[in-house]
Amino acid sequence: MRTIRLNGEEHRLDAPDDMPLLWAIRDILGLTGTKFGCGMGLCGACTMHMDGQPIRSCVTPISAAEGREITTIEAISKDSVGEKVQQAWVKVGVPQCGYCQCGQVMSATALLSRNSSPKDSEIDEAMSGNICRCGTYNRIRKAIHTASADLKGGA
Amino acid sequence: MEKTFENLTITNHGIDRRGFLKGVGATGALLLTANWSWSQEQEKKYGGEGMSGGIKNDPKLFIAISQDGTVYITCTRSEMGQGIRTSLALVVADEMEADWKKCRVVQAEGDEEKYGNQNTDGSRSMRHWYEPMRQCGAVARAMLEQAASFGWGVDPEDVRATKHSVVFPRGRRRAGFGELAEAVARLPVPSGAAIRLKRPNEFRYIGKEQTLSADGEDIVSGKATYGADIRSVGMVYAVVARPPVFGSKAESYDEVDALKVKGVLKVMEIEGATAPSEFKPIGGIAVVAENTWAAMKGRDALKIKWSESPNDSYDSKVYRKSLEEASTKSGKVIRSEGDLDEAFASARKKHAATYYLPHIAHAPMEPPVATAVLKDDFLEVWAPTQAPQAARTHAAERAGLPLEKTRVNVTLLGGGFGRKSKADFINEAVEVAKAFPGKAARVQWTREDDLRHDYLHTVSAEYLEASLDSRGKVTGWLHRSVAPTITSIFAPDQRNQAAFESNMGHGNVPFAVPNLRIENPGIDAHTRIGWFRSVSNIPHAFAAQSFVSEMAEEAGKDHLKFYLDLLGEDREIDPRDMNDGWNHGEDPETYTVDTARLGKVIETAAKEAGWGKRSRKGRGLGLAVHYSFVSYVAAVLDVEVKKDGSLVIHKATMAIDCGPQINPDRIRSQMEGSCLMGIALATTGEISFENGTPVQSNFHDYQVPRIPLAPKEIAVHLVDPGKEVELGGVGEPGVPPIAPALCNAIHAATGKRIRSLPIGDQLA
Numbered sequence: 001m002r003t004i005r006l007n008g009e010e011h012r013l014d015a016p017d018d019m020p021l022l023w024a025i026r027d028i029l030g031l032t033g034t035k036f037g038c039g040m041g042l043c044g045a046c047t048m049h050m051d052g053q054p055i056r057s058c059v060t061p062i063s064a065a066e067g068r069e070i071t072t073i074e075a076i077s078k079d080s081v082g083e084k085v086q087q088a089w090v091k092v093g094v095p096q097c098g099y100c101q102c103g104q105v106m107s108a109t110a111l112l113s114r115n116s117s118p119k120d121s122e123i124d125e126a127m128s129g130n131i132c133r134c135g136t137y138n139r140i141r142k143a144i145h146t147a148s149a150d151l152k153g154g155a
Numbered sequence: 156m157e158k159t160f161e162n163l164t165i166t167n168h169g170i171d172r173r174g175f176l177k178g179v180g181a182t183g184a185l186l187l188t189a190n191w192s193w194s195q196e197q198e199k200k201y202g203g204e205g206m207s208g209g210i211k212n213d214p215k216l217f218i219a220i221s222q223d224g225t226v227y228i229t230c231t232r233s234e235m236g237q238g239i240r241t242s243l244a245l246v247v248a249d250e251m252e253a254d255w256k257k258c259r260v261v262q263a264e265g266d267e268e269k270y271g272n273q274n275t276d277g278s279r280s281m282r283h284w285y286e287p288m289r290q291c292g293a294v295a296r297a298m299l300e301q302a303a304s305f306g307w308g309v310d311p312e313d314v315r316a317t318k319h320s321v322v323f324p325r326g327r328r329r330a331g332f333g334e335l336a337e338a339v340a341r342l343p344v345p346s347g348a349a350i351r352l353k354r355p356n357e358f359r360y361i362g363k364e365q366t367l368s369a370d371g372e373d374i375v376s377g378k379a380t381y382g383a384d385i386r387s388v389g390m391v392y393a394v395v396a397r398p399p400v401f402g403s404k405a406e407s408y409d410e411v412d413a414l415k416v417k418g419v420l421k422v423m424e425i426e427g428a429t430a431p432s433e434f435k436p437i438g439g440i441a442v443v444a445e446n447t448w449a450a451m452k453g454r455d456a457l458k459i460k461w462s463e464s465p466n467d468s469y470d471s472k473v474y475r476k477s478l479e480e481a482s483t484k485s486g487k488v489i490r491s492e493g494d495l496d497e498a499f500a501s502a503r504k505k506h507a508a509t510y511y512l513p514h515i516a517h518a519p520m521e522p523p524v525a526t527a528v529l530k531d532d533f534l535e536v537w538a539p540t541q542a543p544q545a546a547r548t549h550a551a552e553r554a555g556l557p558l559e560k561t562r563v564n565v566t567l568l569g570g571g572f573g574r575k576s577k578a579d580f581i582n583e584a585v586e587v588a589k590a591f592p593g594k595a596a597r598v599q600w601t602r603e604d605d606l607r608h609d610y611l612h613t614v615s616a617e618y619l620e621a622s623l624d625s626r627g628k629v630t631g632w633l634h635r636s637v638a639p640t641i642t643s644i645f646a647p648d649q650r651n652q653a654a655f656e657s658n659m660g661h662g663n664v665p666f667a668v669p670n671l672r673i674e675n676p677g678i679d680a681h682t683r684i685g686w687f688r689s690v691s692n693i694p695h696a697f698a699a700q701s702f703v704s705e706m707a708e709e710a711g712k713d714h715l716k717f718y719l720d721l722l723g724e725d726r727e728i729d730p731r732d733m734n735d736g737w738n739h740g741e742d743p744e745t746y747t748v749d750t751a752r753l754g755k756v757i758e759t760a761a762k763e764a765g766w767g768k769r770s771r772k773g774r775g776l777g778l779a780v781h782y783s784f785v786s787y788v789a790a791v792l793d794v795e796v797k798k799d800g801s802l803v804i805h806k807a808t809m810a811i812d813c814g815p816q817i818n819p820d821r822i823r824s825q826m827e828g829s830c831l832m833g834i835a836l837a838t839t840g841e842i843s844f845e846n847g848t849p850v851q852s853n854f855h856d857y858q859v860p861r862i863p864l865a866p867k868e869i870a871v872h873l874v875d876p877g878k879e880v881e882l883g884g885v886g887e888p889g890v891p892p893i894a895p896a897l898c899n900a901i902h903a904a905t906g907k908r909i910r911s912l913p914i915g916d917q918l919a
Contacts, residue, residue, distance in 0.1 A: 016417065019448045027392065027446040032384040033377015035569070036447075037520050038602040042854040045520055073377035086375040093366030093820055096236030096828055098374030099520040099569025105375055124863040131854060133520045133570050134236045135831025137865035139824070 004065050006031075007075035021057040021065055022046045025072060033073035033102050037131070044130030047103035048072050054110040056129075073102040081151065082109040088147035096134035104130050108144050117148050201742035203283030206274065208267030208544065212287035214294045214344075216270060218247060224319065224333030226253045231263040232284065233275035233541050234370065235519075235571035236828070237886045238821035241369040242281060243288050245818060249360040250292025250353055251299070253332065254319040260369040265543025265563035275541045276576055276686060277739065278784035278884025281817055285882055293350045301345070302338040303330050366820050370567065381569045382524040382539035387595035390526070393587045394450045394599055395425060396457050397439035397608050400847035401682050402429050402464035408440050412456035418449030422457070425586045431644050432683065434549060434578040437608065441587055447599050464847060469681035471513065471614070471843035478616035478678060479509055481637045486676025487651050489662040490734040493670030498631030502622030506709045509618050510698040511911040514611040514842040516849075516857060517687055521569020522600040523580035527588035529554060534561045534585065539568035541576040549578040553585040572832075573686035577610055603852045610685025611842055613638040617698030622670075627710030629721055631670040636661050636695060639680035650677030652691065654737040659783060660695035660891065663735040665748045667723025682844065688832060689890035692783040697912065700779035700895035704902065714778060714899070715761050725751035739785050745881050746785050752876055753782055756789040756810040759872050764791035764808035773797070774805070775903025779895035784884030786813040787874075790830070790892040792866075794900035800919035804834065804866040804897070812874040813883035819873055826871040826889045833893020834866075835859045839913050 001012050006029065015024045020039075025031050025048075034057060037045030041056035048057045049071040050064075076082030085108045088094075095101045104127070111118055111126040118126065123144050132140070203210040211217075219227040228244040244260045247253070263270050272283070296316045303321035304311040307328055314323045322329045355362070373379040398404055410422035420443050427438015442453035499505060525538035527550065534554040540546040543565050551561035568575055580600060587596040600608075615638030622631040640656060642649040652661070652675050662673045687693070707717035727747035730738040738746060757780040761767075764776060773796055780789035788811045795803040809826045816822055839858040843850050851857040898909040901918065909917060 016448075019446075023446055023448040026383075027448070030386055031377075032380075032386065035381070035521070036383065036599070037522075038854050039451075040602070040853050040855070043520065043602075073375075077376060086372075089375045090368070090371040091366065093368060093371070093824065095368070095371055095374045096238070096824060097234075097520065097568060097570045098236070098370065098379055099381055099567075101374050102377045120867070128861045128863055131520065131859055131861060133518060133572075133832075133835075133859060135828040135835075135860070135865070136824070137831065137860075137862040138827055138869050140862065141865075 002062065002066065004062065004070060005068065006070045007072060015062050017063040018061050021048065021060045021062050021070065024062045025057065031072055031074050035099055035102060037100065043100070044103045044107060045100050047106040047130065049106060049110060052110070052113065054107050073106060076105060076109055079109060081112050084147045084150045085109045085112065088143040088150060092139050092143040092146055094136050094139040094143050096136055100130060100132045104132065104140060108140070108147070112144065112147060112151065116151055118144060201740060203272060203287070205740050206272035206283070208270070208272040210283065210287050211271035212290045214291040217288070217291045218251070218295050220332050220336040220339070222333050222336050224257055224331050226251070226258045226332065227261050228258055229261045229263050231270040231273050232280040233273070233543065233565055233568055233571070235275065235541065235568035235575070237280070237825060238368065238818065239275070239280045241367060242818040242821055243284055244369060245360040245367065246285060246288040247292040249358055250289045251295040252316040252318060255360060255367055257319055262565050265540070265547040265565060267544040273543045274545070274576070276573060278886040278888065282785070282882035282884060285817060289352055290350065293352050294345065297345055297350055298339050298342050299332060299335050301342055302335045306330070306338060361817055362815070362819065364819055379567055381521050381567050382537065383521070383597065383599060385526045385537040385566065385595070387528070390595035390597060391420060391443050391445070391587070391591050392447045392450050392597050392599060393441045393443040394447070394454050394601065395439045395441045395583055395604070396454050396459055397437055397604065398427070398461055398464070399607070400461070400464040400466050401437060402466045403461045404438050405440055406460045406462045408460070409458040412458070413442055413453040416449055416453040416456055418445040419453040420444055421590065422453070423587070423590055425583055431646050433645055434545060436579040436582045441583070441598070443587055443591070443596070451601070466681045467847045469844045469847045471845070474614065474681070474844070475511060475616070478614065478637045479511070481676040481678055482509060482616040482618035482635050484676055486635060486637070486674045488672065489657045489675055490671065490673040495631050495633060495670045495672045498670035499620070499622050502630060503625045504623040504709060505620065506706060507618070507620035508702055508705055508910055509616060510694070510701060512615050512694045512697060513912065514614045515687060515836050515840040516606050516609045516611060516842050517572040517574035518605065518857060518859060519568070519570025519572055519574055522602055522605040523575065524597065524599050525581040525584035526595050526597040527584040528593070528595040529588045530593045532556065532560060534588070536563045536581060536584065537566055538563065538581045538584070539566050539571070539575055540578065540581065541568065541571045542578065545576070546578045546581045549582050550585050553582050554589060572688040574609060576686060602854065606842065606851055606853065606857050607849045609842070610644065610683045612687035612693065613641070613684050613691065615694040617694055619698055619702040621702070621706050623706070623710050627712055629666070629668050629706060632666060632668045633672050633674070634661060634664070634699060635674040635676060637676050637678050638691070638694060639678055639684050641684050641686060643680035644683055644685070650679060651675050654735070656691040658735040658737045659691040660699060660781060661691065663730060663733045663748065664699060665728050665733070665750050665753065665782065666721050668721070689783060689887040692781060692891040693836065693894070696779065696781040696891035697894045700781065700892065701898055701910070704777070704899045705908065715757065715766055718757065718780065719754055722750045722754055725754065741785055748782055752787045752812045753780060756780060756787045756812050756874050759810040759874050760789040760791045760808050763810070763870060763872055764793065764806065766791060770903070773904055775900050777896045777898065777900025777903055779892035779899060781888070781891040783888045783891055785881070786811060786883030786885065786888040788888045788892055790896040792896045792900045794897060794904055796901060796904045796918055800916065802838065802864070802918070804864065807866040807869045808872070809869065809889065810872040810874050811889065812876050813885050813888070814876055814880045815882055816873050822873060822885050823871040825885050827869045829889025830869050830893055831860055831865060833890050834864060834897065837894035837897045837912055837914060838864065839915065841913050
């Protein structure tokens with residue numbers, strides 16, 4: 001048995017060292033908001049935060065998470081930036097199929113947490129690891145600007 | 156919201172089934188009993204009536220009101236990003252005067268006998284279901300008004316439903332929908348003639364600007380339920396090792412090492428079908444485990460000997476030569492007008508070009524996945540399927556059960572694009588479920604599985620040749636299209652395109668050219684060919700719209716003026732006059748091809764994009780326009796080609812005339828998404844075969860656009876047809892004009908013609 005700290009709580013689970021966090025959290029702990037898209041860290045659908053930094057959980061072994069704080073989409077609304085990002089996503093009507101959007105929200109939250117007023121070029125750089133096959137990129141840019149404005153307005 | 160249903164933990168789009176039935180049934184829902192239909196008898200059925208299961212407009216199927224005032228609206232179409240769960244429910248809510256905030260959308264299970272057609276493809280959900288959903292809502296509104304007036308003992312004419320209540324203005328009385336739920340359930344159903352549909356100026360939601368979404372909040376908080384999000388205690392997880400070449404099967408396998416992986420429970424063979432395999436699985440060896448990771452590791456440890464296949468030598472480079480060779484010779488004549496040979500012989504100038512488009516994979520972000528449980532002779536499936544009824548039929552057959560003992564629950568689809576019309580992955584889950592009775596069994600596809608075992612978009616060579624007279628007018632037009640056909644998955648020896656492929660921009664070109672010949676030389680398929688968003692319109696429009704640009708250059712004319720001249724005078728063309736007896740299944744009397752509407756979208760896009768303005772070096776505008784899915788879409792792309800050959804797409808201007816615009820924001824979002832999908836297939840989209848196997852395996856070698864390649868701006872213009880017309884499609888028609896507009900822009904920027912997709916490193 002091993003222990004991981006997930007969304008502010010300790011969880012005990014039986015999983016081999018090399019099991020990616022994605023599958024440990026989805027299959028064993030039962031949190032399904034984080035999605036599987038490629039298994040190679042290429043698409044960003046599985047983005048979580050480890051100590052506040054975005055990681056690709058499909059290629060991060062659970063052994064690397066020991067002693068770290070893991071945050072998934074299920075808890076991101078408790079983060080003031082995350083909450084604004086989620087609200088902006090709904091307001092702008094970003095999602096189409098929505099499958100990649102939890103990962104997009106996690107990446108956008110990480111971006112706005114370190115840069116509250118990103119330019120388009122900075123957005124493109126920070127979000128380029130997250131694929132959206134529906135093609136919602138233009139609204140993602142718009143929603144990040146919206147969330148940025150909301151954060152500054154203290155709304 | 157997770158609720159326990161029997162032994163399964165399910166999340167059913169925010170509403171628990173049991174609670175729904177109990178809550179609504181026990182408290183008096185709006186239940187209508189009459190067999191109520193507005194459909195008219197027709198000799199040949201068109202539109203929704205022509206689809207399997209037809210149209211239903213019985214409100215009891217689609218609307219329920221609980222005593223707390225919540226209105227439950229059932230959506231029978233699959234949600235894959237087009238927003239249909241929202242848009243159709245908004246139509247019902249508007250007609251019945253329900254407050255959207257008090258409405259909940261319930262997803263129907265697969266049952267076409269009950270719900271009518273559910274096959275979510277062909278860009279037809281709104282065009283087939285707008286009127287029936289309005290009728291449902293209007294009947295519900297009339298009954299709510301009647302219930303209130305009876306209760307108050309006043310004339311029904313003096314009351315009206317408004318914003319989730321019924322009011323009697325003179326008596327200052329008001330009753331909420333919830334208060335009326337029980338009374339309304341006891342009312343007889345009014346006859347169709349008594350129902351008044353709203354006038355457009357009374358609409359609250361229909362045609363209004365809004366970003367309301369039934370699923371938006373659930374999606375961004377991780378609560379939305381996709382195919383892999385169904386969970387159950389003790390469930391098993393499987394991945395399948397499938398034959399690397401279509402037509403091969405496992406001759407033998409060694410499971411010893413796989414079974415040594417901790418958590419692996421079983422290794423089992425899944426029987427496959429060879430061509431024509433329809434929607435059946437292609438077979439393979441399944442590894443079933445306690446979790447997905449163990450199943451994947453177990454699969455890695457399998458040793459399998461695969462049999463030879465007739466497709467072992469399928470090689471895309473070789474096949475391309477066959478396609479191009481076939482395109483130089485005459486083939487099956489799809490349409491012929493005038494005397495093309497004479498036109499070519501007497502031409503002032505002739506020009507020809509051959510275009511090539513490779514296979515492309517759908518690559519929805521959610522790879523195929525399905526969960527099934529077989530318990531007490533009842534099979535229940537949860538799957539992201541575009542074709543719930545086909546899935547149900549397949550699942551029942553696999554389980555050896557009658558349809559009534561098989562239930563297919565439709566989850567949200569993490570993208571579909573045509574891939575998830577096929578039940579192959581659902582069949583696999585049923586096979587595993589059969590081996591684990593009473594347990595939920597999931598089959599999860601990896602991205603590698605998805606790219607290597609897709610029902611790929613066809614691959615084609617398109618040969619075009621045209622003649623000009625001394626004034627630069629087109630006198631003859633020849634278009635040969637050679638491509639393996641989708642019908643090859645259904646029947647042997649299918650070498651020619653079906654009507655539903657040819658009449659996607661090949662045969663049904665609306666050009667005013669006196670001498671025209673449309674041909675389709677045959678070719679064999681060596682892999683599974685399937686529908687990809689906008690289907691055969693992709694190669695046909697790419698070739699024809701690129702060639703129009705080439706001919707304009709040959710004639711020394713402006714592309715826009717040349718195109719409008721080619722279109723000729725404004726007229727409505729009966730599709731049968733273009734030898735199109737298919738017409739997307741729509742009535743040729745009401746769904747004509749209107750050249751004025753085509754002209755208007757291209758003129759709108761051109762004007763808004765600043766067509767005719769001078770661009771600086773290395774930058775240019777390109778245009779294309781295409782009619783498909785009974786809608787009209789034009790695109791103008793403003794593109795810069797950098798010195799290193801990289802592309803910057805500064806702006807995409809799109810104009811669509813899809814007839815009446817029901818949910819404008821979702822029309823725009825579909826155009827935006829279509830733009831990116833068009834850019835994807837134009838720039839990097841390619842699945843190529845060597846030794847019968849796809850070369851590409853994941854997003855590193857099957858690249859799709861990332862955010863930096865998205866246009867800096869996408870401006871979508873919704874064009875009013877300016878006359879009364881029928882509804883058109885929205886989900887697909889935005890895709891076809893993008894690749895030719897992009898390549899025409901590259902030509903404007905650099906002088907280089909792109910005749911082979913993807914662009915890849917051709918500009919480097």
